[in-house]
Amino acid sequence: MVNSASDSVLKVSNLTKDFSGIRAVNNVSFELNSGAITAVIGPNGAGKTTLYNLISGHLAPTSGSVKLENKEIVGLTPNLIVQAGIGRSFQITSIFPNLTVAQNIRVAVISLQRKQFDFWTKVQQDRSLNQAVKDILELVGIEALAQNPVNLLSHGDRSLVEIAIILALKPRLILLDEPTAGMSREEAQKIVQLIKQLQQATGCTFLITEHDLEVVFNLAESIIVMHQGQILLQGDCQAVSDSPEVRRVYLGT
Amino acid sequence: MFNRLQWIIIAVSILGLFLFPWFLSPFNLVLLTEILLMGLFALSFNLLFGYTGLLSFGHAAYFATGAYVCGYLVKHSAPLLLGILAGVIAAAVLATGLGYLSVRLDRIYFAMLTLAFGMMVYTIIFQWREVTGGSDGITGIFVTNLGIPGIELKLQGFSAYYYLSLILVVLAIYLLWRITHSPFGELLQASRENAQRLLFVGINVRQLRWIAFILAGGMAGLAGALWSPFQRVANPEIAHWTFSTTPVLMTILGGYHRFAGPLVGATLFIGLEHWLQSNQGYFWQWLAGLPLLPDTLVESQLNLWHLFLGLLLLPLILGFPGGVLASVEKLGKFRFRQRSQSQ
Structure with missing residues (x-):
């Protein structure tokens, strides 16, 4: 993966969130490149939605930093984070x-x-x-x-x-939380096509959580695999599907 | 924005309202003034309830603040317009302070908090005898001058005061109409529908609700400021929480999904109230025919018109879900569709 500093839209560093003793997100760091579609996958309870809530300001992190185009956004209220350029969806529409x-x-x-x-x-x-x-x-x-x-x-x-x-x-970064949840195959396909089309048309950066691996492999250029609050692996589709560790925790085989 | 029928209704109503003093008896003119002022009070309540989704049970506090401040000043020979202005400002300032705290909560918690603040205001008014007159209130409020040099009105007369109220209330209603149809007003409705989504659209929801609260408080203050010189008295009952339920009832009766709903509700409510007060004898006769009623109660002929009002309001509210205005509109559309289909 090529990571030049100027191309990075979002930079998450050492992000941690504790819920009364449970570490839901544990020392997570990653960068998102401008205009890319990245997917976050992981079993239920891996910390995906918590990660979203931390980035969008719904929750305050225990420690760590989130930078949108080199501007720290931790500590801003959700409406100010939206104004800074991050739009999000929710798991329940x-x-x-x-x-x-x-x-x-x-x-x-x-x-x-x-x-x-x-x-x-x-x-x-x-x-x-x-x-x-x-x-x-x-x-x-x-x-x-x-x-x-x-x-x-x-x-x-x-x-x-x-x-x-x-x-x-008109955000620079769009966070979608399970955009195809509860949809028929055709509806899900329509959403996948739309997201690809929107990426082309707007040049937005997308971060997507998704259960359906078919959708993920179809859509994402880069995948972050989370497990028990930590990043297990980050790479392209090939790297993720080849990894025996991912198979073990995620696919259960 | 409006269709032709709506324009005609609005134009005819305003024209009618200006012509009424020639036709109506002084008593009916008093009734009409009451409808105008209570209508404005209910509309200001509905800015919070119908548009913003916040049920205030303490809206009387702002009405009473306007009424007492204006009443006090006018009683001490201030010009009427100055008193009204001071009343509106005082109510808005109070709403700024109490609203700041109230909008931190929503749903039932907001209702309880506004109720508590309302009763605090009531207690202050009731106890601060030197200024408010305690349980007697401020009595003998007579308007001596309007406050515009060169214009002298016989404000003791009912029709002059009616015209003054009409002009100010129509202006206030126009202002409220513009606010509810502005971008700000659309955001208020969005906050009623889904406050969290609105926050994640980049809007400071608490600030939005706070502004709505101040506007609603100021408008209630205007209704109150016009009320006390009209009644010539400002009594503590208008600060009590039971008075806060009046705009709630009017709004639900008329329909809170329509801008004009509270006005229709106020008209119905006050109309029914007065009709019952003057005709309750018939109801007692009718009641006397019922077998189970204790004779002593019937013979006492107590002033129980509130009981009858409740009995009449019940079928109105149950029978017109969404309010009388919405039901009438629906009926009108249904008729229209039937007619166009049969052609």
């Missing part, structure tokens, strides 16, 4: 249920354009807001759903809305 698809995306655009203290403009007549919403709807391919309330959408479409919300924030 997290959207605004009684708002329409367009409104869901517009909420993110309002945040990006820093219009949260605009008390006067009519939101439906704000051109720059609604143009940005339209662009995102097209990018994700859900223009047809724009006026539907999201609580009436299928699970797969809701995941698309969640990805659209994250994209609307």
